[in-house]
Amino acid sequence: MKKQIKRFRVRTVAAVAAVAFAANAWAVDPFTVRDIRVEGLQRVEPGTIFASLPFRIGDQYNDEKGSAAIRALFGLGLFKDVRLEVSGDILVVIVEERPTVADVDFAGIHEFDKDNLRKALREIGLTEGRPFDQGLADRAxxxxxxxxxxxxxxGAEVVTTVTPVERNRVNLTFTVSEGDPARIREIRIVGNQAFSESTLRSLFDLDTPGWLSWYTKSDRYSRAKLNADLETLRSYYLARGYLEFRVDSTQVAISPNKQDISITINVSEGERYVVSGVRLEGNYLGKDDEFKSLVTIRPGDPYNADKVAETTKAFTDYFGNFGFAFAQVEARPEVDRQNNRVAFVLAADPSRRAYVRRINVSGNTRTRDEVVRREFRQLESSWYDADKIKLSRERLDRIGYFKDINVETSDVPGAPDQVDLNITVTEKPTGSLQLGAGYSSAEKLALSFSIKQENAFGTGNYLGVDVNTSKYNQTLAFTSVNPYFTPDGVSRTIDVYHRASEPYENQGGNYQLVTTGAGLRFGVPFSELDTVFFGGSLERIEIKPGTNIPAAYLAYGEAFGFTSVSLPLTVGWGRDNRDSSIAPTRGRLQRAAGELGLLGDARYLRASYQFQQFIPITRQFTFGMNGELGYGKGLSGQPYPVFKNFYSGGLGSVRGFEQGTLGPKDVTGSVIGGARKINLNAEILTPFPGAGNDRSLRMFGFIDAGNVFGENEQVSFADLRASTGVGLSWISPVGPLRVAFAHPLRKFPGDRIQKMQFQIGTSF
Structure with missing residues (x-):
């Protein structure tokens, strides 16, 4: 086979050489072409040949036209040999077609998806039905x-096999012997004095093999990752006063068997510099004092490149607030090497004022343009405003439909006072399929299921279905949210739900608490971060008597009826500026909600408040805290409805106790919840040992405390249950997974303990 391919290539080269020397190889006296014949065609249409010839029947033929014809036919890429013969006044075109590709296959490939490889080859022309090109095969x-x-x-080896089949076709097979990946066996940093090698290596994503390397793949060498680590190393030194730090060289050595890699990084730290002063030069629009307030470089502090970059960016952004999109700010260091001091001159040139001509959106293959544009506060045909552009990007990031958002400014040719904003987004999955599970001696294995789509059909609307199939609690709920029900950003939420529940202790009972209802809620944005919600719902709650019914339910039903129809009104407020809703490291979340039942059979007030705060301690450690309060009260002389009680215990409240089992019990021993709720959580989160700086796999330690109390009970911190433990949070390929192992710190007789809980979800 190799000989055939070689012969094919030699003949092709010979043919091209014949074209180059056609004029000297043979000469024909000019004549008028009476007929043109084509020989050797198998699959190519004759019309393709005739369309490429620079002459027609009846035209004058000469050697120059003959050479041009051969070049044109070879240029089609369909033939490996072309000849012209003259028989009297008849021109004969003799061709030998290239073989076509019958099939492309891969063998021994595990690291890549074969369909993706076929698609890549198809894009370069190496696919079924196309002429075979050895050059393309070599490139592939x-x-x-x-x-x-x-x-x-x-150590991967690739062998390309070309197998002839009938009708001048070939099968193309890429056979791969992948071998084992090369591992980083050693990373050395040479020349460091101020910081230990272990401290510097902890900054790197690349690492030597560890027990979690199979997951992080941090022991696999990548030039891009090494460059990123070197930039991290450089930033670390520059942020700690080492103005003249540099990486002198990097040596990457691979063993003869191509299995082991060693990396040596040679650095020069230089001297540590202290900032001696900062002064402003240039045109600051008469707002020098305002710009000075933005300076984060402090005399007496060690030189910090991050602070310098932060200051120049703040200056540029502040210029942008006044429409100066092309402002230039340069931080010029004046180095005193004798005293290891450096002064900075912040030179500014605001250049010209500009306004935004057009906002271009790209990359939103699924999401509609209007969903992106409605989040922008910078408008077309208005002055360029850096604050509004930054806010627009944050709003676009907050909706959670894109994994990457890039905002760039481009000049408009011929219009020096205009710019275009180019918004490039990368879509991410916005649907989720969630599964939850918990185990207790009462319910055994309880499963829950939900399917949600946050960006249904690219409209930005939310659709969700929740199903719970546990033995004692069944739920079917449907939710629809239109975040832009009005052009001003007023949202509309529709809820339809049906729930049937029993307390966990009711093993063998057959009573139920059945709630069926529908609600309508609107959200009105009062600021960029604050939204107020209000609405109402219609609920029908039925207490179905049966065996083992809690005394509290039976007493309420006998006093106020076993069926209650109410029209509660709701009002709420929310603010969320966390950097991520899945794995936050900084920011705050606040929610408050109130429910007032004045119309219908049940009269009550129900209110709740939630507060979350995340604080980055170091690059790897994050402190998070969560607090929740609940309050309920009966109105118009009625007690607080037992079916509106708060519950505590388990995931989302006090881990280490069975779900919803804390709080008051009636005379039958059934947990009935309470009208008051306190829940406090604190966590320390850090990347899992061995996972480097990968935040998709984190472990956490926690302390929980909380309980619920009856309407007429005194809230006492002495009655709070508490637990501590550790857990694992993993944003896995099948979705977020959270596992917690808890040990009760404070428990009371009768409390039901559950030491392990987990939840898992997936995206599609």
Whole structure:
């Protein structure tokens, strides 16, 4: 087979050479072409040949036109040999077609998806039905090898086999021997004096093999990752006064068997510098004092490149607030090497004022343009405003439909006072399928299921269905949210739900508390972060008597009826500026809600408040705290409805206790919840040992405290249950997974303990 391909290539080269020397190889006296014949065609249409010839029947033929014809036919890429013969005044075109590709296959490939590889080859023209090109096959082989090197599979071998089949076709097979990936066996940093090697290496994403390397793949060498680590190293030194730090060289050595890699990084730290002063030069629009307030470089502090960059960016952004999109701010250091001091001159040139001509959106393959544009506070045909552009990007990031958002400014040719904003987004899955599970001696294995789509059909609307199939609690709920029910950003939420529940202790009972209802709620934005919600619902709650019914339910039903129809009104407020809703490291969440039942059979007030705060302690450690309060009170001389009680215990409240089992019990021993609720949580989160700086896999330690109390009970901190423990949070390929192992610190007789809980979800 290799000989055939070689012969094919030699004949092609010979044919091209014949074209180059056609004029000298043979000469024909000019004549008028009476007929043109084509020989050797198998699949190519004759019309393709005739359309490429620079002459027609009846035209004058000469050697120059003959050479042009051969070049044109070879240029089609369909033939490996072309000849012209003259028989009297008849021109004969003799061609030999290239073989076509019958099939492309891969063998031995595990690191890549074969369909994706076929698609890539199709894009370069190496696919079924196309003429076979050995040059393209060689390029594909080399590119495949390069991709394996990027995955640290330096020993991978690729063999391309071309097999002839009938009708002048070939099968193309890429056979790969992947081998084992090369591992980083050693990372050395040479020349460091101020910081230990272990401290510097902890900054790197690349690492030597550890027990979690199979997951993080941090022991696989990548040039891009190494460059990123070197930038992290450089930033670390520059942020601690080492103005002249540099990486002198980097050596990457691979063992002869291509299995082990050693990395040596040579650095020069230089001297540590202290800032001696900062002064402003240039045009600051007469607002020098306002710009000075933005300076974060402090005389007497060690030189910090981050502070310098932060100051220049703040200056540029502040210029942008006044429409100066092209402002230039330069921080010029004046270095005193004798005293290891550095002064900075902040030179500013606001340049020209500009306004935004057009906002261009790209990358939203699924999400509609209007969903992106309605989050923008910077408008077209208005002055460029950096604050509004920053706010627009934050709002776009907060809706959670995109994993990457890039906002760039481009000049408008011929219009020096205009710019275009180019918004490039990368879509991410916005649907989720969640599964929850818990185990207790009462319910055994309880399962819950929900399917949600936060960006249904690219409209930005939310659709969700929740189902709970546990033995004693069944739920079917449907929710629809239109975040822009009005152009001003007023949202509309529709809820339809049906719930049937029994207390966990009711093993063998057959009573139920059945709630069926529908609600309508609107959200009105009062600021960029604050939204007020109000609405109402219609509920029908039925207490179905049966065996083992709690005395509290029976007493309420006998006094006020076993069926209650009410029309509660709701009002709420929310503010969320966390950096992530899945794995937050900073920011705050606040929610408050109130429910007032004045119309219908049940008269009550129900209110709740939630507060979350996340504080980054170091690059790896985050402190998080959560607090929840609940308050309920009966109105118009009625007690607080027992079916509106708060519950505590388990996931989302006090871990270590069975779900919803804390709080008051009636005379039958059934947990009935309470009208008052306190819940306090504190966590320390850090990347899992061995996972480096990967925040998709984190462990946490926690302390929980909380309880619920009856309407007429005194709230006492002495009655709070408490627990502590550790857990694992993993944003896995099948969705977020959270596992907690808890040990009660404070428990009372009769409390039901559950030491392990978990929840898992997936995206699609």
């Amino acid at each position: 082989e080399q590119e495949l090898k390069r991709q394996y090197i990027n995955k640290s599979l330096y």
